[in-house]
Amino acid sequence: MQKIKVQIKGMNCKSCAMLIEDRLKNKAGITAAKVNFDSGRGVVVYDSSKIKEQEIFDAINSAGDYEVTKEENKIKEKIQEEEDNRGTDRCRESLSSESNDKKIFWLGLLVGISIVSLITNVILLAILFKSPTIEGQNIKAASAQAVNQPLVQQPAPSADNQPAAVQKFDITKNDNVRGNFNAPITLVEFSDFECPFCGKIYPTFKKIIQDYPDKVRLVYKHFPLSFHPNGEKAAESAECAAEQGKFWEYHDKLFDNQQAGFSLEKFKQWAKDLGLKESKFSDCLDSGKYASKVNTEFQEGSSKGVNGTPATFVNGQLVSGAQPYESFKQVIDSLLTK
Secondary structure, eight states: OEEEEEEEEOOOSHHHHHHHHHHHHTSTTEEEEEEETTTTEEEEEEOTTTOOHHHHHHHHHHTSSOEEEEHHHHHHHHHHHHHHHHHHHHHHHHHHHHHHHHHHHHHHHHHHHHHHHHHHHHHHHHHHHHSSEETTEEHHHHHHHHTTOOOOOOOOBOTTSOBOOOOOOOOOTTSEEEEOTTOSEEEEEEEOTTOHHHHHHHHHHHHHHHHSTTTEEEEEEEOOOTTOTTHHHHHHHHHHHHHTTOHHHHHHHHHHTGGGOOOHHHHHHHHHHTTOOHHHHHHHHHHTTTHHHHHHHHHHHHHTTOOSSOEEEETTEEEESSOOHHHHHHHHHHHHTO
């Protein structure tokens, strides 16, 4: 004898359960049948040699439109579901583990990159501090200035240890000259209005002109550095002011306001403040009228070894960087006593 447990869905009354029981008991080969309405389950005892499981299912279905499943299958399904859930949990654990592995990998990678970056920065800083110039400034000179020690850069010796040739400049009325035009000492300054070191040396040159009224003349030449976005236009604006006879007034205006930042609007406002003709100045600046002059002076400086600002030639002898007043005084006095 065999026993089968079934799950019956679709029963909506106790009489339905009784009807199913009667149908089953009347089938040949079935010795006992019990159907419980409340649980929706049934138990059938039968002789497998006389009746098959499918015939039992058909007998139940003949009593109504029911959905019949073998209880054993349901148990298997539940077990399988539990197994699937456990499998899913294992997958989640695996994924979580994989995610943790990935996190550890990326964390290690970031730490490695940070270490490499730190080493690179240290190397770059070492190279920087060994570099001879910072924005054209001699580091040794800047350090000496910081402790108020005068330092003048003499012309660099050539390969045969002979002093470099003194540079010669042909100064004309077309140049921007401050002081006595016929003075015996000439300071040719290659400068950038946006360079902070040029702004630092600006009052030094004003004092030199005041202290040597007939002996020294200052010639300003443009050398706008490529990494100063407004340096070239500032140079052009000064030339536009020179066109109206106020180069040095505008020169001082630019350096006095260097910390405020430069822009086309400010260039035009400062021209207005100095009483220049606004429309003429604006047309001059907007058209780039003096861009070629600025470039010519830049090329002149490059040809004479200028690679940063400020670079000042005292009677052709290079004094590099924002040197203190005493350094220039030393050179000027030595030339005047010759």
